[in-house]
Amino acid sequence: MxxxxxxxxxxxxxxxxxxxxxxxxxxxxxxxxxxxxxxxVVSDTLKWSERMMLSEIQRFPKASLLDFRETPKWSYTNGLVLSAASRVYEQTNNQKIYDYIYEYADEMIDSIGTINTYKLSNQNLDMIKSGDVLLYLYSKTNEERFLKAIETLNSQMETQPKTSDGGYWHKKIYPNQMWLDGLYMAEPFHTKYALDFVEDKDKAQKIFDDVVLQFDLIQKHSRDEKSGLLFHGWDESKEQRWANKETGNSQHFWSRGMGWYGMAMVDVLDFLPENHPGRERIITYLNQFAEAITAVQHETGLWYQVLDQGDREGNYLEATGTSMFTYAFAKGVRKGYLDKKYLAVAEKGYQGLLDNLISIEDNGVVNLNKCCGVAGLGGNPYRDGSFEYYMNEIIRSNDPKGTGPFIMASLELNR
Structure with missing residues (x-):
């Protein structure tokens, strides 16, 4: 027992x-x-815009090193991402994001307004883009050094070399050439500068006219009448190896090139006065653009690196152009420039990004994959603008030319 x-x-x-x-x-x-x-490190309860912005800060703790740089540089990619950051900050009041923007300008602009690494003599339109950041910060801080740097960038616009009919050369080292990229790099800054800082009405009007002229000229020289798409570059001299000997155009319709152009139109319209006669023309161009871009959208919602050659071996569905088109369509509809049917195109593009090109790390950091790293024309080594050229440029994740537009598209769609 x-x-x-x-x-x-x-x-x-x-x-x-x-x-x-x-x-x-x-x-x-x-x-x-x-x-x-x-x-x-990045909460999955936030909206996609803030998630991607905080992911960028995690990847590049210093904004001067955006675009995988080892040393600070004044460049357009910083301006692109930080312009997106300013919009996220206005929505969220997340101080970490404002500090990130401010620290870039604080590092790159010295006490007397000199811009670190910038050379006016290069006459490079790309360098104007980060001026958007200074316009934003000056409105917040009234720091004199930011205004001085803004004036320096505007002085470049006043002296930029031009084609015989008034189109800005893309860079001094690319004489007689207009690229689609240049309209986004320079025209939103130039328009807002005239609106905010030029008191003489005649001078301001001259700038507005000049801005509209850039769109008129790129439509005249670069638009393909048959497809409605625009060629990446135009060489007035027709001397470049990449240029068609009859038209001066490059060979292909590059996704991001047209993305830059679409974003340029919707952003310039923010600042171009309502009564300016060129305003309706730009809206017409935007509608033609939307029709042409929609016609080459893939069934996934994404767009190809070379837009009209999706069936060609090596072509791929690319993130930066897709993000840009999504942003341009969504904003165009919200502002009343585009028919509401294009909102469905934007939503389809955005869902395509989420389903196919977004991945998330264990720590919550968001990645945007399949970004074309860079593409241009001419230069050394020489870029011939061939199909093979566009296919063989580096493909990488989290290129700022994709993450910035993805953030802005996310804000527009309130996702």
Missing amino acids: NNYKKTIQVLVGLFFVLVAFSSCKEVKKDNQENQSVKEL
């Missing part, structure tokens, strides 16, 4: 040990789950 009692006592004791062990495991599991939530 005593042995029976002892056996019962041992079994009861074992039962309580097992219960205690099981409880400890549950507590440990709960603690591990809580720990994994705490380890998220």
Whole structure:
């Protein structure tokens, strides 16, 4: 009987040990789950715009090193991402994002307004883009050094070399050439500068006219009448190896080139006065653009690197152009420039990005994959604008020329 009692006592004791062990495991599991939530550096409860912006800050803790740089540089990619950042900040009041923007300007503009690494003599339209950041910060801070730097960038616009009919050369090293990229790099800045800082009405009007002229000329020289798409570059001299000897155009319709152009139109319209006669022309160009771009959208919602050659071997569905088109369509509809049917095109493009090109790290950091790293025309080594050229440029994740427009598209669609 005593042995029976002892056996019962041992079994009861074992039962309580097992219960205690099981409880400890549950507590440990709960603690591990809580720990994994705490380890998220980017919360998955935020909207996509803030998630991507905070992911960019995680990837590039200094905004001067955006675009995978090892040393600080004044460049257009910084201006693109930080312009997107300013819009996220206005929505969220996340101080970390404002500080990120300010620290770039603080690092790159010295006490007397000199822009670090910038050379006016290069006459490079790309360098105007980060001026958008200064316009934003000056409105917040009234720091004189930011105004001085703004004036320097405007002085470049006043002296930029031009084609015979008034189109800005893309860079001094690319004489007689207009690229689609240049309209986004320079015209939103130039228009807002005239609106905010030029008190003489005639001078301001001259700038507005000049801005509209750039769109008129790129339509005249670069638009393909058959498809409605625009060629990446135009060489007035027709001397470049990449240029068609009759038209001066490059060979292909590059996705991001047209993306820059679409964003340029919707952003310039923010600042071009309502009564300016060129305003309706730009809206017409935007509608022609939307029709042409919609016609080459893939069934996934994405767009190809070379827009009209999706069936050609090597071509791929690309993230930066897709993000830009999505932003331009969504904003164009919201502002009333485009028919509401294009909102569905934007939504399809955005869903295509989420389904196919977005990935998320264990720590919550968001990646945008399949970005064309860079593409241009001419230069050294020479870029011939061939199909093979566009296919062989580097493809990488989280290129700022994709993440910036993705953030802006996310804001427009309120996703």
